[in-house]
Amino acid sequence: MATDDKYDRQLRMWGPHGQKALAEASVCCVGSNAIATETLKNLVLPGVAHLTIVDEAVVESADLGQNFFVEMQDVGHSRAKAALKHLLELNPDVKGEAVQQSVTSLLEKDEGFFQQFTLIIAAQTPQRDAVALCELCHRYNKAFIHLRGVGFIGTIRLFAREHAVIETKNESDFGDLRLTEPFKELKSYAMSVDVSSSSMDEVKHAHVPYVVILLKALEQFRNNYNGRLPSTAEEKETFKQFILAMRRSDKEVNFDEALKHMFKAFKAYTIDSSVKAILDDAKSISGHEPNNTAFWIVAKAVAQFESACGRLPLSGTLPDMTADTDSFIKLQSIYRQRAEGDVAAVRASVSSFLSGTDGDSGAGTAVMGVINGMRDINETHHHHPTKIDDEYIQRFCKHAHSIALFRYRTLAEETKPDTAMKDNIRESYDEFTADETSSEVPWYLALAAWEVFREEKGYVAGAKTDHDHSDDTLAGDVEALKGCARRVCTALDLPADAVPDKYLQELVRYGGCELHTTASFLGGVASQEAVKLITKQWIPLQNTLIWNGLHSRGAVLEL
Amino acid sequence: MVGDGDVVMSDGADRHKHLCKVLYRKSPFADEDCFQPGEETRKYLQEECKVLVIGAGGLGCEILKDLALSGFRDIHVIDMDTIDITNLNRQFLFRSRDVGRPKADVAADFINRRCGHMGVNVTPHNCKIQDYAEDFYSQFNVIIAGLDNITARRWINSLLHTMVEFDEDENPDGSTIKPLLDGGTEGLKGQSRVIIPYMTSCFDCSLDSFPPQVNYPMCTIAETPRLPEHCIEYVLVVEWDKHFPNRKLNTDSPQDMKWIFDQAKERADTFGIRGVTYSLTMGVVKRIIPAVASTNALIAASLVNEALKISTYCGPVLNTYMMYMGNEGVYIHTFEYEKKDDCLVCSGTIRNLSMPAATSLQGLIDSLCADPSLKLQRPSITSDKAVVFMSSPLLRKDHEYKLPMTLRQLVDEGVLGENEVLIVTDPIIPSKLKIRIALT
Ligand SMILES: [Zn+2]
Numbered sequence: 001m002a003t004d005d006k007y008d009r010q011l012r013m014w015g016p017h018g019q020k021a022l023a024e025a026s027v028c029c030v031g032s033n034a035i036a037t038e039t040l041k042n043l044v045l046p047g048v049a050h051l052t053i054v055d056e057a058v059v060e061s062a063d064l065g066q067n068f069f070v071e072m073q074d075v076g077h078s079r080a081k082a083a084l085k086h087l088l089e090l091n092p093d094v095k096g097e098a099v100q101q102s103v104t105s106l107l108e109k110d111e112g113f114f115q116q117f118t119l120i121i122a123a124q125t126p127q128r129d130a131v132a133l134c135e136l137c138h139r140y141n142k143a144f145i146h147l148r149g150v151g152f153i154g155t156i157r158l159f160a161r162e163h164a165v166i167e168t169k170n171e172s173d174f175g176d177l178r179l180t181e182p183f184k185e186l187k188s189y190a191m192s193v194d195v196s197s198s199s200m201d202e203v204k205h206a207h208v209p210y211v212v213i214l215l216k217a218l219e220q221f222r223n224n225y226n227g228r229l230p231s232t233a234e235e236k237e238t239f240k241q242f243i244l245a246m247r248r249s250d251k252e253v254n255f256d257e258a259l260k261h262m263f264k265a266f267k268a269y270t271i272d273s274s275v276k277a278i279l280d281d282a283k284s285i286s287g288h289e290p291n292n293t294a295f296w297i298v299a300k301a302v303a304q305f306e307s308a309c310g311r312l313p314l315s316g317t318l319p320d321m322t323a324d325t326d327s328f329i330k331l332q333s334i335y336r337q338r339a340e341g342d343v344a345a346v347r348a349s350v351s352s353f354l355s356g357t358d359g360d361s362g363a364g365t366a367v368m369g370v371i372n373g374m375r376d377i378n379e380t381h382h383h384h385p386t387k388i389d390d391e392y393i394q395r396f397c398k399h400a401h402s403i404a405l406f407r408y409r410t411l412a413e414e415t416k417p418d419t420a421m422k423d424n425i426r427e428s429y430d431e432f433t434a435d436e437t438s439s440e441v442p443w444y445l446a447l448a449a450w451e452v453f454r455e456e457k458g459y460v461a462g463a464k465t466d467h468d469h470s471d472d473t474l475a476g477d478v479e480a481l482k483g484c485a486r487r488v489c490t491a492l493d494l495p496a497d498a499v500p501d502k503y504l505q506e507l508v509r510y511g512g513c514e515l516h517t518t519a520s521f522l523g524g525v526a527s528q529e530a531v532k533l534i535t536k537q538w539i540p541l542q543n544t545l546i547w548n549g550l551h552s553r554g555a556v557l558e559l
Numbered sequence: 560m561v562g563d564g565d566v567v568m569s570d571g572a573d574r575h576k577h578l579c580k581v582l583y584r585k586s587p588f589a590d591e592d593c594f595q596p597g598e599e600t601r602k603y604l605q606e607e608c609k610v611l612v613i614g615a616g617g618l619g620c621e622i623l624k625d626l627a628l629s630g631f632r633d634i635h636v637i638d639m640d641t642i643d644i645t646n647l648n649r650q651f652l653f654r655s656r657d658v659g660r661p662k663a664d665v666a667a668d669f670i671n672r673r674c675g676h677m678g679v680n681v682t683p684h685n686c687k688i689q690d691y692a693e694d695f696y697s698q699f700n701v702i703i704a705g706l707d708n709i710t711a712r713r714w715i716n717s718l719l720h721t722m723v724e725f726d727e728d729e730n731p732d733g734s735t736i737k738p739l740l741d742g743g744t745e746g747l748k749g750q751s752r753v754i755i756p757y758m759t760s761c762f763d764c765s766l767d768s769f770p771p772q773v774n775y776p777m778c779t780i781a782e783t784p785r786l787p788e789h790c791i792e793y794v795l796v797v798e799w800d801k802h803f804p805n806r807k808l809n810t811d812s813p814q815d816m817k818w819i820f821d822q823a824k825e826r827a828d829t830f831g832i833r834g835v836t837y838s839l840t841m842g843v844v845k846r847i848i849p850a851v852a853s854t855n856a857l858i859a860a861s862l863v864n865e866a867l868k869i870s871t872y873c874g875p876v877l878n879t880y881m882m883y884m885g886n887e888g889v890y891i892h893t894f895e896y897e898k899k900d901d902c903l904v905c906s907g908t909i910r911n912l913s914m915p916a917a918t919s920l921q922g923l924i925d926s927l928c929a930d931p932s933l934k935l936q937r938p939s940i941t942s943d944k945a946v947v948f949m950s951s952p953l954l955r956k957d958h959e960y961k962l963p964m965t966l967r968q969l970v971d972e973g974v975l976g977e978n979e980v981l982i983v984t985d986p987i988i989p990s991k992l993k994i995r996i997a998l999t
Binding site: 003004005006007008009010011012013034038041042045046047061062064065066067068071072089090091151152168169170207320323324325328329462466469471474501502505506509510511513514515516517518519520521523524525527528529531532538539540541542545549550551552553554555556 | 573574575576577578579580581583584585586587588596597621624625627628629644645647648649651654655673676677746747751783784785786813830831832837838841842847848849850851852853854855856857858859860861863864865867874875877881883885886887888889890891893
């Protein structure tokens with residue numbers, strides 16, 4: 001083997017800093033059922049630091065048929081303990097603890113228990129406890145995932161009071177080339193390349209980077225049009241002719257690239273409105289704010305940079321393009337050096353905030369506390385970081401143009417829907433009435449009714465018996481569930497019969513059964529989302545996924 | 560008394576309490592004509608249905624677990640690989656002490672240990688899929704592929720198509736149709752699809768949707784390198800052979816990889832290129848695809864979910880393709896992948912090509928290999944009259960003299976007829992391709 005790092009394949013996705021975040025994360029899972037263990041498996045394997053499983057259940061024979069992390073010998077013993085033991089075997093780096101208690105009693109007796117975790121996962125937790133857990137997560141500023149699966153159907157719901165991402169990894173990234181607002185070094189380099197000179201040899205000419213070609217064409221255009229950018233079709237054509245005039249033959253690939261990327265020279269520099277909103281938020285945050293994380297401190301510094309310069313720090317990366325080695329390296333270093341300069345300015349602001357010399361934060365008296373830039377300081381620790389990892393500042397600046405911030409509704413808020421949420425559901429319902437295959441919202445509504453049924457009747461629809469599967473026996477539950485569905489729909493201002501009967505019949509058919517494939521699918525999605533929440537990379541689910549394993553369809557609903 | 564038949568039978572229903580709900584109860588979504596809720600269906604699943612899993616890697620380990628916990632008992636797994644340390648972050652049936660052992664053996668052992676009490680028995684096969692023929696594959700009811708390469712997926716897809724028998728009215732014999740459930744993952748993205756030979760689109764129908772392998776042009780890597788990848792690629796394709804003319808690079812050897820890295824670093828330094836690292840060197844040389852446990856888990860689950868429905872009819876079957884994208888929020892797209900009219904494997908049609916009469920035989924062969932919807936590697940061609948070309952190392956010598964000849968010359972010599980249907984075969988797939996060349 002050419003490497004001894006078992007994490008090699010994932011390090012290529014989230015990098016050493018992502019791995020470090022995982023290796024410092026403590027995850028609590030309420031439940032030790034198949035959904036829970038399937039989720040945890042995919043968090044133990046990549047190496048989270050610590051695992052806590054809360055469940056009072058004991059292993060039953062039925063668990064053996066669908067939960068991989070319990071064995072014959074475990075029947076009759078604590079399921080949390082059995083699951084933990086088998087899960088920890090997967091990765092010696094991970095430590096864990098099993099708490100044989102019900103979440104209901106834990107919530108009553110010791111809700112502070114949940115403060116110690118980075119992320120809390122609730123698997124098959126009944127609505128009432130899930131709502132309470134989510135409220136705690138809101139108070140303690142913890143990420144929360146609620147999972148539910150019955151038969152072939154399931155839902156995944158995310159919550160975070162505030163989740164900030166600097167590495168959104170947007171693949172359709174426009175790039176930060178500053179063609180329309182070239183900084184001094186970039187412009188003077190581009191102008192120094194004499195594309196029209198006959199002394200430039202053929203090979204060299206065919207390897208002038210397209211960035212240089214576009215900058216030169218734009219300079220020429222602006223000289224002719226009072227410094228404007230091309231905007232009308234006619235002007236764009238003129239611009240194109242400027243490029244073609246520089247070209248010597250249609251075999252020059254660099255000129256093809258220039259034509260392909262021409263549109264980048266038409267768009268004036270702008271800062272995305274969502275990024276702007278974050279920076280505006282950051283300006284009003286002082287050193288005394290409870291939610292004073294590394295993110296907000298650097299965001300404030302970047303906001304200051306933006307106020308002064310009218311632009312964000314340069315990302316400093318040059319995409320690959322046809323070029324000879326020297327031109328490419330030269331251009332690359334021009335962008336990089338400028339980016340380093342921008343980082344230095346941001347770093348200086350960060351330092352002055354941290355030392356309290358910026359005049360308004362008053363953070364000079366802050367208590368000790370070092371954060372690595374990836375962990376939120378929660379409100380229970382009212383300290384202020386004295387140092388922010390320089391790599392964090394660099395990453396922030398590099399991705400400043402695509403940072404993102406997410407705030408989620410709590411589960412309690414979901415139970416008292418506001419107009420915006422009702423509109424989202426309505427919209428999805430309208431899609432459903434137009435085309436049954438285009439929306440999974442009936443499953444969301446049916447499951448909401450299913451929760452009401454369980455709350456009111458004290459058992460799960462269709463689960464009164466495990467042995468009698470006749471229609472007659474199940475018909476009563478179907479009728480009762482229809483009643484629940486009518487109330488759910490009416491409360492959401494939908495037609496009372498919005499959920500077709502077959503969805504409710506199907507849920508009754510399941511009788512609360514947990515299929516392994518549904519559990520494993522939900523566990524796969526939930527662990528992907530958990531990794532996003534812990535590493536603060538990629539855009540997480542917003543905020544609910546409805547999985548319909550009958551048709552292998554999934555749909556996102558923002559609740 | 561683990562594994563005792565009587566214990567299994569008497570206790571079975573209890574362990575499958577969850578599964579039995581969907582097997583014993585009617586569903587408004589299941590096909591009424593096919594689904595028979597009850598004991599019969601459970602018995603079929605547990606006592607008759609035989610499943611083959613191809614690949615015991617990231618997807619394979621998950622698939623085996625999912626099958627064992629979905630009522631399947633007679634499971635076979637085939638994989639030629641041995642366990643590497645970099646598998647351990649997702650291939651959860653393996654431990655560090657298993658490194659170097661055959662994946663199929665270790666995976667089968669683990670599942671049999673954990674699930675044997677339910678009558679589950681996994682049979683391992685440590686070999687290449689191409690080592691087995693029709694008689695092996697025909698014993699299975701469903702085949703699930705969790706592979707990481709296109710070549711193997713093409714091969715099994717093609718073989719399953721050649722196994723279908725048709726009656727005199729050209730209707731396929733249902734018992735010879737073996738559904739193929741195919742999955743793949745890359746990073747946070749993945750897909751699963753259902754292929755029912757001749758009924759749905761097949762793997763080759765989508766062949767041209769796979770991006771071509773990244774190949775840096777030789778002039779770039781030799782003369783105008785810009786990226787660290789260019790430097791690594793240059794050492795790999797030029798310098799290695801120069802320094803070690805008689806030795807093949809062993810990508811699993813730390814010494815070999817270190818040599819590539821050192822040379823690439825040195826080359827990068829002379830050009831002022833930054834970013835050559837050991838990890839990047841490995842990534843480029845071994846064409847590593849990033850992989851995580853979570854994506855494998857959800858794709859494998861979807862495949863086995865379909866296996867359960869397709870075997871018991873307890874729910875509708877995926878029609879035909881599900882794409883999962885976790886890289887920007889969550890996006891799941893499910894759609895019917897269209898059959899391709901002139902698919903080499905499933906269309907049965909003759910592909911009409913028109914070529915200048917002055918094209919050489921070599922030119923014809925090159926164009927068959929370059930066609931993104933064929934992607935052949937070593938085609939052999941026969942006509943009604945004669946063997947046109949044989950690519951196998953033993954026979955190639957006898958036909959090489961024809962390579963420079965033009966198609967016109969070959970017609971004149973009577974090797975092939977103008978507009979004649981030619982049969983093209985290639986070791987890459989068992990299917991036969993029919994082409995007809997119009998000379999222009
Ligand atoms: Zn096809």
